[in-house]
Structure formats: structure tokens, C-alpha cells
Amino acid sequence: KLENATAKAELGRASWRLFHTMMARFPETPTAEESLALKTYIQLFARLYPCGDCASHFQKLLKKYPPQTSGRNAAAGWACFVHNEVNKRLKKEQFDCNKIGDFYDCGCGDEGAKKAG
Ligand code: FAD
Numbered sequence: 001k002l003e004n005a006t007a008k009a010e011l012g013r014a015s016w017r018l019f020h021t022m023m024a025r026f027p028e029t030p031t032a033e034e035s036l037a038l039k040t041y042i043q044l045f046a047r048l049y050p051c052g053d054c055a056s057h058f059q060k061l062l063k064k065y066p067p068q069t070s071g072r073n074a075a076a077g078w079a080c081f082v083h084n085e086v087n088k089r090l091k092k093e094q095f096d097c098n099k100i101g102d103f104y105d106c107g108c109g110d111e112g113a114k115k116a117g
Contacts, residue, residue, distance in 0.1 A: 062082075
């Protein structure tokens with residue numbers, strides 16, 4: 001089947017949105033089990049990402065820059081960094097990771113209520 005760049009980009013935007021929003025909602029001080037859950041999720045996300053070419057590039061990135069899941073700030077900062085590495089390869093602008101704080105809002109309206117895991 002022919003490549004469809006529009007669909008590929010749309011999938012990318014939706015995926016990054018979920019990815020970063022998940023980091024923004026990750027506990028500030030997770031349990032060891034929560035940290036392992038996020039690490040496992042990220043590895044499986046990289047393995048199962050529907051665009052195979054993207055997935056294999058991303059898996060290489062994860063080898064070079066292992067997921068940081070010790071807490072929300074580390075995870076969000078790490079995710080911003082690896083997304084910027086993808087941006088670099090695709091010749092896109094760098095995102096200012098200092099602005100990641102309030103950028104990803106899940107819209108849930110229950111800040112602090114959700115328990116991961
Ligand atoms: P996107 O990169 O989709 O970003 C969406 C929005 O997120 C931006 O508008 C900005 O507001 C914000 N943002 C940008 N950078 C950051 C950051 N560093 N941290 C936080 N927020 C940020 N496409 C390919 O063609 N080839 C690939 O190999 C490829 N690999 C991919 C691998 C993965 C794991 C994912 C999730 C996507 C991949 N994509 C790939 C898709 C690509 O990254 C883009 O999603 C797509 O090209 C649309 O780009 P965009 O300019 O709309 O912005």
C-alpha cells in the first residue's frame with residue numbers, strides 16, 4: 001500500500017499527545033511498581049507503534065536514551081527530549097522543554113484524584 005503522509009502525521013500528533021499527557025499525569029513520587037509500569041508501557045509503545053519505520057527508529061532512540069521513570073518531572077523531561085530527537089531527524093523545530101509544565105492538559109478535571117496502576 002502507498003505511504004499516506006497525512007495519515008502518518010495525524011497518527012504521530014495523536015500519539016505524541018497521549019504520550020506527553022501520560023507523563024504529565026504520572027505521579028510525582030511513584031511506587032517502584034508504577035515506575036516499572038511506565039517503563040514497560042514505553043518499551044511496548046516503541047515496539048508496537050503502527051508505523052514500522054518510526055517504531056524501529058524510536059527503539060534505537062530508547063536504547064541510546066533509556067526511559068526515565070523515577071517521577072513525573074524526570075519522565076516528562078525525558079519524553080520531551082526524545083520527541084525533540086525525533087523532531088531533529090525530521091528537520092522540525094525544537095520544542096522548549098521548560099514549557100512542558102502546563103502544556104499537556106488531560107481535561108479530566110480531577111487533578112490528583114487519579115491513581116496510576
Ligand atoms: P508533532 O511532532 O506531531 O508534535 C505535535 C505537537 O507537540 C507540536 O505541534 C508541539 O506543540 C508539540 N511538541 C513538539 N515537540 C515536542 C516535544 N519535544 N515535547 C513535547 N511536545 C512537543 N514521522 C515520520 O515521518 N517518520 C518517522 O520516523 C516518525 N517517527 C515517529 C516516532 C514516534 C514514536 C512518533 C510518536 C511519531 C513519529 N513520527 C514520524 C511522526 C512525527 O513525529 C510527527 O508526529 C508528525 O510528522 C506530525 O508532526 P507535527 O509537526 O504536527 O508535530
